[in-house]
Amino acid sequence: MSETTREMCYIFPNGDKYEGECCRTSNGVVMRKGFGTQTSVSGVTYTGEWDNDTMNGSGTLKHPSGTIYTGLFRDNMYHGKGIYKFPDGTEYNGTFNNNRLEGDGEFTDLQGLVWTGTFHNKAALGLKLKVNM
Incomplete structure (x- = not known):
């Protein structure tokens, strides 16, 4: 996988939006890697670190209900210290x-x-x- 990261803004077919860093794999696939923000059409927002196209590292996940998780993520899950x-x-x-x-x-x-x-x-x-x- 190429380690060169670039800034991008991408709108997914379902309307979700990602703004942040990404990289291109050796087979040409663009993946989220580095720091970025993804906002779903349902109003869920994640701002933080990405690796291997998933939430990995430190970040904040906010839900429209008012629920907020701030802490560590591993493979799109709360994992490690957090609030x-x-x-x-x-x-x-x-x-x-x-x-x-x-x-x-x-x-x-x-x-x-x-x-x-x-x-x-x-x-x-x-x-x-x-x-x-």
Whole structure:
């Protein structure tokens, strides 16, 4: 694959739009690589790093619902450290594994209380209230 990146703006057949860096493979295929922004026709926007034509590296994914994820991506999935802000104002700050909460993290509830512990999927047994003194 050629390592020369170029800036481009591309509108996909479904109406999605990509603006950012890309490269051309040895067989002539243009792929997203580097930094760029993709906006879907449904209003989902990703701004961040791309590699191998997928979201890979640091970035921010915003949904029309108000949900925002900022953190690390691997193969189009939340993977590594990140912050997931829910539309209702609650927030998870911690580790993700293939789009799932996984490992140590903090959850901030609607009252602003911070709960810490180990998360696994949708479960977090033994959460402790973080007290700021």
